[in-house]
Amino acid sequence: xxxxxxxxxxxxxxxLAPLLGALAVLLTDPYLDxxxxxxxxxxxxxxxxxxxxxxxxxxxGDRVVAWSGALAADRFGLYLGFAIATAAGLTVxxxxxxxxxxxxxxxxxxxxxxxxxAGMLLLAMANDLLMVFLGIETMSIAVYCLAGITxxxxxxxxxxxxxxxxxxxxxxFLLYGIALIYGATGEVRLERIAxxxxxxxxxxxxxxFLLVGFGFKVGAxxxxxxxxxxxxxxxxxxxxxxxxxxxxxxxAAFLRVLLTAFGGEAAAAAWAPALWMLAALSMIVGTLxxxxxxxxxxMLAWSSVAHTGYALVGVVGGGGVAGNGSAAVLFYVLTYxxxxxxxxxxxxxxxxxxxxxxxxxxxxxxxxxxxxxAAALSLFLLSLAGIPPTAGFMGKLFVFRAAIDSGxxxxxxxxxxxxxxxxxxxxxxxxxxxxxxxxxxxxASEPTDWASHFAIGVAALAxxxxxxxxxxxxxxxxxxxxxxx
Amino acid sequence: MDDLIFTAASIVCFLSALAVVTRKNPIYSAVSLILFFxxxxxxxxxxxxxxxxxxxxxxxxxxxxxLFLFVIMLLNLREEELGKEKGGRFKAFAAVAAGALALLVIxxxxxxxxxxxxxxxxxxxxxxxGSVDHLGLALxxxxxxxxxxxxxxxxxxIVGSVMLSKKHV
Amino acid sequence: MYxxxxxLLKIVVVMAGLFGAVPxxxxxxxxxxxxxxxxxxxxxxxxxxxxxxxxxxxxMIFKEDIVPDHVDRVLxxxxxxxxxVPPALAFAVIPFGHPIRLLGDRIDLAIxxxxxxxxxxxxxxSTSVYGIAFGGxxxxxxxxxxxxxxxxxxxxxxxxxxxxxxxxxxxxxxTLDLGRIVAQQAEFHLGILPAWNLFHxxxxxxxxxxxxxxxxxxxxxxxxxxxxxxxxxxxxxxxxMKFAMFMMGEYVAMISMSALLVTFFLGGWSFPGIDPTxxxxxxxxxxxVAFAAKVAAVLFVFMWVRWTLPRFRYDQLMNLGWxxxxxxxxxxxxxxxxxGVA
Numbered sequence: 001x002x003x004x005x006x007x008x009x010x011x012x013x014x015x016l017a018p019l020l021g022a023l024a025v026l027l028t029d030p031y032l033d034x035x036x037x038x039x040x041x042x043x044x045x046x047x048x049x050x051x052x053x054x055x056x057x058x059x060x061g062d063r064v065v066a067w068s069g070a071l072a073a074d075r076f077g078l079y080l081g082f083a084i085a086t087a088a089g090l091t092v093x094x095x096x097x098x099x100x101x102x103x104x105x106x107x108x109x110x111x112x113x114x115x116x117x118a119g120m121l122l123l124a125m126a127n128d129l130l131m132v133f134l135g136i137e138t139m140s141i142a143v144y145c146l147a148g149i150t151x152x153x154x155x156x157x158x159x160x161x162x163x164x165x166x167x168x169x170x171x172x173f174l175l176y177g178i179a180l181i182y183g184a185t186g187e188v189r190l191e192r193i194a195x196x197x198x199x200x201x202x203x204x205x206x207x208x209f210l211l212v213g214f215g216f217k218v219g220a221x222x223x224x225x226x227x228x229x230x231x232x233x234x235x236x237x238x239x240x241x242x243x244x245x246x247x248x249x250x251x252a253a254f255l256r257v258l259l260t261a262f263g264g265e266a267a268a269a270a271w272a273p274a275l276w277m278l279a280a281l282s283m284i285v286g287t288l289x290x291x292x293x294x295x296x297x298x299m300l301a302w303s304s305v306a307h308t309g310y311a312l313v314g315v316v317g318g319g320g321v322a323g324n325g326s327a328a329v330l331f332y333v334l335t336y337x338x339x340x341x342x343x344x345x346x347x348x349x350x351x352x353x354x355x356x357x358x359x360x361x362x363x364x365x366x367x368x369x370x371x372x373x374a375a376a377l378s379l380f381l382l383s384l385a386g387i388p389p390t391a392g393f394m395g396k397l398f399v400f401r402a403a404i405d406s407g408x409x410x411x412x413x414x415x416x417x418x419x420x421x422x423x424x425x426x427x428x429x430x431x432x433x434x435x436x437x438x439x440x441x442x443x444a445s446e447p448t449d450w451a452s453h454f455a456i457g458v459a460a461l462a463x464x465x466x467x468x469x470x471x472x473x474x475x476x477x478x479x480x481x482x483x484x485x
Numbered sequence: 486m487d488d489l490i491f492t493a494a495s496i497v498c499f500l501s502a503l504a505v506v507t508r509k510n511p512i513y514s515a516v517s518l519i520l521f522f523x524x525x526x527x528x529x530x531x532x533x534x535x536x537x538x539x540x541x542x543x544x545x546x547x548x549x550x551x552l553f554l555f556v557i558m559l560l561n562l563r564e565e566e567l568g569k570e571k572g573g574r575f576k577a578f579a580a581v582a583a584g585a586l587a588l589l590v591i592x593x594x595x596x597x598x599x600x601x602x603x604x605x606x607x608x609x610x611x612x613x614x615g616s617v618d619h620l621g622l623a624l625x626x627x628x629x630x631x632x633x634x635x636x637x638x639x640x641x642x643i644v645g646s647v648m649l650s651k652k653h654v
Numbered sequence: 655m656y657x658x659x660x661x662l663l664k665i666v667v668v669m670a671g672l673f674g675a676v677p678x679x680x681x682x683x684x685x686x687x688x689x690x691x692x693x694x695x696x697x698x699x700x701x702x703x704x705x706x707x708x709x710x711x712x713x714m715i716f717k718e719d720i721v722p723d724h725v726d727r728v729l730x731x732x733x734x735x736x737x738x739v740p741p742a743l744a745f746a747v748i749p750f751g752h753p754i755r756l757l758g759d760r761i762d763l764a765i766x767x768x769x770x771x772x773x774x775x776x777x778x779x780s781t782s783v784y785g786i787a788f789g790g791x792x793x794x795x796x797x798x799x800x801x802x803x804x805x806x807x808x809x810x811x812x813x814x815x816x817x818x819x820x821x822x823x824x825x826x827x828x829t830l831d832l833g834r835i836v837a838q839q840a841e842f843h844l845g846i847l848p849a850w851n852l853f854h855x856x857x858x859x860x861x862x863x864x865x866x867x868x869x870x871x872x873x874x875x876x877x878x879x880x881x882x883x884x885x886x887x888x889x890x891x892x893x894x895m896k897f898a899m900f901m902m903g904e905y906v907a908m909i910s911m912s913a914l915l916v917t918f919f920l921g922g923w924s925f926p927g928i929d930p931t932x933x934x935x936x937x938x939x940x941x942x943v944a945f946a947a948k949v950a951a952v953l954f955v956f957m958w959v960r961w962t963l964p965r966f967r968y969d970q971l972m973n974l975g976w977x978x979x980x981x982x983x984x985x986x987x988x989x990x991x992x993x994g995v996a
Contacts, residue, residue, distance in 0.1 A: 019637060026644065068629070108644055108645075108648035109648075112644055112648070115637065115641040116641070118637060119641070130631040134631055135634075138637055138638045141642050142645060145646070145649055151649065176590070183597075200597070201593050202594070202596070205589075205596075206593075512729070512791060519781075519784070536773065539770065539773035539776065542777035546777075547779075547813070551809075551810055554806065555803065555806055558787070558802065558803055559803065561791075561799065
């Protein structure tokens with residue numbers, strides 16, 4: 001019987017904080033006035049996320065494994081845990097105003113957000129396949145519901161439905177893969193699976209199914225079909241959270257499973273070619289499809305598919321624990337989660353009651369009406385394009401160099417070409433904002449949404465900091481990968 | 486004897502699973518699904534997992550399927566509302582997809598079987614395997630955290646479904 | 655040959671007893687109803703109307719078996735069968751007497767004494783809703799459909815408190831083996847008070863007792879067939895033997911529920927004076943009689959309640975189930991856990 005002592009509880013703290021927050025939100029909501037903005041819920045949510053942040057910082061250090069090996073608090077999980085908690089916090093800040101505009105200012109909204117965060121943190125820290133599955137499901141179910149929360153908009157319902165159906169299908173693959181791996185080894189703990197020879201058909205088949213399941217969750221081509229519709233239909237704040245948090249948590253678990261359970265050379269030789277294909281396809285399909293979009297959210301969805309490809313380049317060129325590739329992925333996903341969240345925060349800010357601000361053409365002349373929003377959006381887009389001195393540049397540089405260093409030249413070249421093409425569609429909105437006359441009316445008369453502005457400011461500042469002074473974050477990412485054992 | 490029961494149960498499972506997707510009337514699909522769960526429960530029994538077999542019947546056969554039936558009955562679609570059968574091309578595609586999935590499932594297991602790769606025969610199972618005591622002990626010691634996290638998962642599902650279905654936000 | 659014969663004999667005897675009891679119950683139901691309502695009841699056919707059930711059966715058999723045109727034939731025919739098979743199956747694991755020794759062999763007085771008998775009971779019990787649900791749907795009649803829907807909602811809702819009440823009992827018993835659960839109750843506290851679970855788990859007993867009425871669709875919870883609103887509910891379109899099968903299913907379910915109540919809470923076959931460790935034939939017969947008597951007593955309560963309480967409204971029924979019984983059952987489990995640890 002495991003001793004449920006301090007180690008067990010300590011490891012659980014980052015998850016407990018948002019979980020208790022979610023319960024507190026649910027219990028507070030009925031006592032609030034119906035018509036008025038539900039600020040107490042925002043405070044509770046923010047408080048619990050800050051507590052999660054503090055817990056993550058408190059645990060930062062050597063690897064602690066608890067709960068019979070189910071959960072591991074190590075730098076690897078905590079690193080992306082910070083990204084997840086930050087993304088959730090910024091989403092809450094922007095939701096304070098946005099949820100009211102969309103008519104979903106309710107307890108369920110915030111509690112689902114916090115429950116999804118708890119699931120993501122569990123996923124990032126999961127050390128056995130059962131916890132991976134439970135983390136993914138807790139996160140996904142909450143996010144499916146969030147995607148459909150604006151029930152009056154048919155597109156939102158469509159997004160939730162498509163995301164849910166395809167997600168459930170992918171979960172089937174994941175679960176079947178886990179079952180096969182368990183059948184082959186009798187183990188669910190990642191480091192114990194690593195002890196088994198990798199060239200066994202059952203184990204390899206299980207790995208294959210896992211790749212499909214994870215491929216779906218991180219949105220890699222050809223498992224990306226849900227992404228455009230889900231991103232476009234879901235309310236903007238949720239989409240941002242989805243793009244940042246789900247991807248960060250998914251990559252954390254994906255990378256951990258690959259490095260820990262299938263980190264041996266024989267196993268790596270099996271998954272590397274498959275991931276090579278996924279990475280190349282994601283970059284090419286994502287970039288080319290994004291070119292043709294007229295809807296900003298849809299364009300960002302395809303861009304997130306392409307970015308999954310870039311991150312996968314690092315996974316393929318990981319070079320194991322000793323190489324820089326895995327650390328590059330961690331850093332890349334960290335920067336990506338901030339820079340993809342940013343544009344959605346701006347969209348949420350610009351949206352009017354019940355109406356999303358999502359057409360690229362509507363951006364025309366934005367710089368004159370809303371200079372701050374336009375500047376921030378430009379910064380985020382430049383970073384997504386990978387233009388220095390933003391974080392996006394550092395992330396791409398780190399990933400591509402790691403891949404080329406470990407001999408994956410072809411993948412590096414595809415990545416660089418895709419980046420060059422992508423500059424076109426990232427720059428187009430900027431050109432529109434700054435060089436065109438305004439066409440649509442902007443809601444300049446509304447009171448300024450300070451919380452939203454603050455969130456956007458934090459994201460922009462983080463991107464600049466990570467771009468100009470990346471050394472600390474990169475050093476931490478290297479340390480994180482080294483500390484996996 | 487075990488082989489005989491297994492064969493019978495798998496045939497029931499296979500035919501009823503087939504009926505689930507081929508019946509046009511959703512009520513019959515649901516009825517076939519109940520039958521399928523019954524067959525599955527028998528297979529679980531043969532695998533020395535009586536608790537799982539019982540849960541299969543209680544939770545899936547007894548509770549979830551009744552809710553399915555509930556919805557189907559409330560909608561109570563008539564023949565003309567069910568719409569025309571999907572065309573042959575759709576069916577062909579579905580058959581190919583199902584076949585491919587079946588291959589994906591069967592091939593690794595067969596390969597494992599020929600390579601003598603896997604978990605080992607049932608005889609090597611520990612004493613009391615599949616019993617309620619054993620299961621309870623495992624759930625509350627080694628797998629305590631996954632067990633508890635499941636409740637978080639269910640909470641998320643409950644909050645989400647209540648939110649999506651209630652009249653006023 | 656011999657090993658094969660004994661179980662077969664047990665099955666035949668139990669099923670004969672079960673189905674033989676149905677007409678008797680019908681007779682008593684009518685006599686008791688009459689007594690409670692201060693009238694005479696059936697007293698024309700035979701002495702004291704004793705042959706009335708026989709006359710009823712003959713009438714049922716000779717009625718025309720109508721299958722209306724608009725029904726869904728397969729499910730319409732299947733439904734009455736499904737209505738009485740699951741409750742009858744429950745008797746497979748219920749111990750109705752203590753083990754006896756006959757011709758040197760130890761014989762358990764239960765058709766299939768299973769280590770996980772409770773699990774089997776729950777699994778079988780959870781499928782008992784289908785008969786009524788299918789009957790209601792297949793009849794293709796809005797009253798039947800409403801009856802079927804009501805019953806599936808009601809039975810699912812009350813299955814939860816029923817099972818939760820049992821969980822508390824199982825926590826004190828520490829086993830899923832019905833034989834051992836009964837054997838534990840055959841002991842005495844302080845030499846006089848039987849160690850029945852009724853005294854260990856009074857709240858669980860109360861919850862189980864209430865839920866049992868809902869599960870068997872008996873008054874005060876007989877909404878699936880409440881005549882003023884739904885004509886006959888799910889069996890409106892049924893006639894002749896198919897109707898009789900629904901009736902039989904209802905009575906068999908009542909007997910099963912009473913038997914479960916007796917097994918879990920009232921000490922099963924145990925009775926002061928019957929030595930549970932004995933394996934003598936005579937003592938075995940006495941234990942069977944004790945079991946039957948207890949079941950009969952519970953059945954009498956079922957009828958007594960039916961003719962004295964008014965019917966619940968549907969929302970009251972749901973409120974009682976979800977807002978009272980389930981929380982109460984959960985609290986009871988918690989309390990049992992706390993007491994068990996302390």
